Amino acid sequence: MSGPVRAGIVVTGTEVLTGTIADRNGPWLSERLGELGVEVSHITCVGDRPHDLEAVLRFLEAEGVDLIVTSGGLGPTADDLTAELVARFAGRELVLDERLERRITEIVQSFSHHLRRDQEAMRAGTRKQALVPRGATPLDPVGTAPGLVVPKEGGPTVLVLPGPPRELQAMWPTALEVPALRAVLDRAEPYTYRVLRLFGVPESEIAKSLREIEAEGVDLGRLEITTCLRRGELEVEIRHRPGAEDEREALIEGIARRHGPRLFSRDGSTIDEQVAGLLSGKKIGLAESCTGGGLAARLTDRPGSSAYVAGGVVAYSNEAKTELLGVPSELIEAHGAVSPEVAEAMADGALERFSADVGVGITGIAGPGGGTEEKPVGYVCLCVKTRDGAKLERDPVIPGNRADVRERATLIAMHMLRRVLRGETEGEP
Numbered sequence: 001m002s003g004p005v006r007a008g009i010v011v012t013g014t015e016v017l018t019g020t021i022a023d024r025n026g027p028w029l030s031e032r033l034g035e036l037g038v039e040v041s042h043i044t045c046v047g048d049r050p051h052d053l054e055a056v057l058r059f060l061e062a063e064g065v066d067l068i069v070t071s072g073g074l075g076p077t078a079d080d081l082t083a084e085l086v087a088r089f090a091g092r093e094l095v096l097d098e099r100l101e102r103r104i105t106e107i108v109q110s111f112s113h114h115l116r117r118d119q120e121a122m123r124a125g126t127r128k129q130a131l132v133p134r135g136a137t138p139l140d141p142v143g144t145a146p147g148l149v150v151p152k153e154g155g156p157t158v159l160v161l162p163g164p165p166r167e168l169q170a171m172w173p174t175a176l177e178v179p180a181l182r183a184v185l186d187r188a189e190p191y192t193y194r195v196l197r198l199f200g201v202p203e204s205e206i207a208k209s210l211r212e213i214e215a216e217g218v219d220l221g222r223l224e225i226t227t228c229l230r231r232g233e234l235e236v237e238i239r240h241r242p243g244a245e246d247e248r249e250a251l252i253e254g255i256a257r258r259h260g261p262r263l264f265s266r267d268g269s270t271i272d273e274q275v276a277g278l279l280s281g282k283k284i285g286l287a288e289s290c291t292g293g294g295l296a297a298r299l300t301d302r303p304g305s306s307a308y309v310a311g312g313v314v315a316y317s318n319e320a321k322t323e324l325l326g327v328p329s330e331l332i333e334a335h336g337a338v339s340p341e342v343a344e345a346m347a348d349g350a351l352e353r354f355s356a357d358v359g360v361g362i363t364g365i366a367g368p369g370g371g372t373e374e375k376p377v378g379y380v381c382l383c384v385k386t387r388d389g390a391k392l393e394r395d396p397v398i399p400g401n402r403a404d405v406r407e408r409a410t411l412i413a414m415h416m417l418r419r420v421l422r423g424e425t426e427g428e429p
Contacts (some may be wrong), residue, residue, distance in 0.1 A: 005067065005188040006039045008060035008156075012072035012082055014047035015165060024165045025071040032172060033069070034239075037188035037252060048079040053338065057089045061155050067184050068156050072163030074145035076125025083148060086160055087133035090152040094131040100138050100146055103131035107144050137178045142167040149178040157184050189241055191224075194248060194269035196236040199415050201259055203227055206234060213254035222247050231270070232411045270304060271414045277309035278421035285354030286312030287325050287346035289337070290364035290380060294410040310354035315346065321363075325349025334344050336375065338363050343381035351387055358386045358420065360413055364398075366405045380409045384416045392416050392425045 009029050015021045026043040033040050041063060046052040053073070060068050073082030087094050087127035104126045127144060133140050145167065146158040159175055161168045175181060198206070206227050214220045222244040223400030226237040236255070237249055255265050264271065276299075286296050286309075299305055313324050318337050321327040327345040335341040346361030364380030371377035378398040385391045394416060398408045419425065 004039045004066045008042040008065045010070045011045045017045045037190035053085050069159045071161045074162050086158050090150050095134050097130050097132045142170040144178045147171050149181050151180045161406045189238040190323050194238045198234040198262050200262050201234050209258045218250045220387040233396035252421035275417050282357040283310040285310050285350035285356035285359045287350040287361045290366045291362050295413050340381045343383040347383040366402045378405050384420045392420050
């Protein structure tokens, strides 16, 4: 049986290599290839230097990859050399594709006819972009840069894509239909994926759990397991080829036994998706201080959120808490603006002011100043209440800088919302 189909990704551009522009293409391409069952062995960034790109192409070929995907270097300027260097790598001469030249000319003229441009320079640039390795399949441009599928006799097929992410992503479906590329991809055996999400579990605990589960006799060698802390939650991705379903399910059950309610998603659904579903048919009102509307922004980031988000108040000052949410000034004087009592009063105010079914109150000290020994920077009080009396309160001290405290407080509120809406108001999350 032949081995897995392997690929390497080459992201070109000195601006990417130096960090002036963040690479969005490498991860996106890796994810798309993974969905097709292709193993990505390398993602490499190279500057606009011919020697470096040629060296990477030779390296990937020596590594035995079946497919190389490049992004960038397809423009009309002198430093855009990807097509020329890939042609040299594949042992194919560059020839002018007249149909492609006409197409690029039409595109350029459509947006530059009202600008004063050097027509001769434009024609030279267009002709450069229309040079195609003999025998390669050109991909019509989404912007002005065409793509290419370039087979190499006895070596990897090279898929050449433009650098702008919008153009690259739009060209991807067309590239998948090219027979030379399909001949490679059709040999790949797609993975099966499962994603677990946990909240409040450090990576070290998951690592310990994996060792214990393997010691119980589960063959984890048949699974590819990746753990990643993302936006304050631990994501465990399990992927495998067909035939390892029993091991996957044994692993999931082992994690569930050890981490209980902290495993909040077995199907890959996010906390945002779950909270949106649980709010269906309900209205939520928000009262935020230290998060500055972060919870409202997160909830309303989803299309259709107007069906359940009634509104929110950013009550930063004590006066705003009193005037807009009805928090008694005596309560603030007695307990302080950052206190469980005030957080609950803010949640009550959100319930009342927005005629909501569930209300959230958040108040805290995001820092870097304002902390005391009793209430240090990072101390946040949160309360989630429903109109029928269910309630969940938390007052953690969140580590990190101001942005960390605000983001983490918003995430904690999301998980508290999930628990209250599911009727889980007892015990730790």
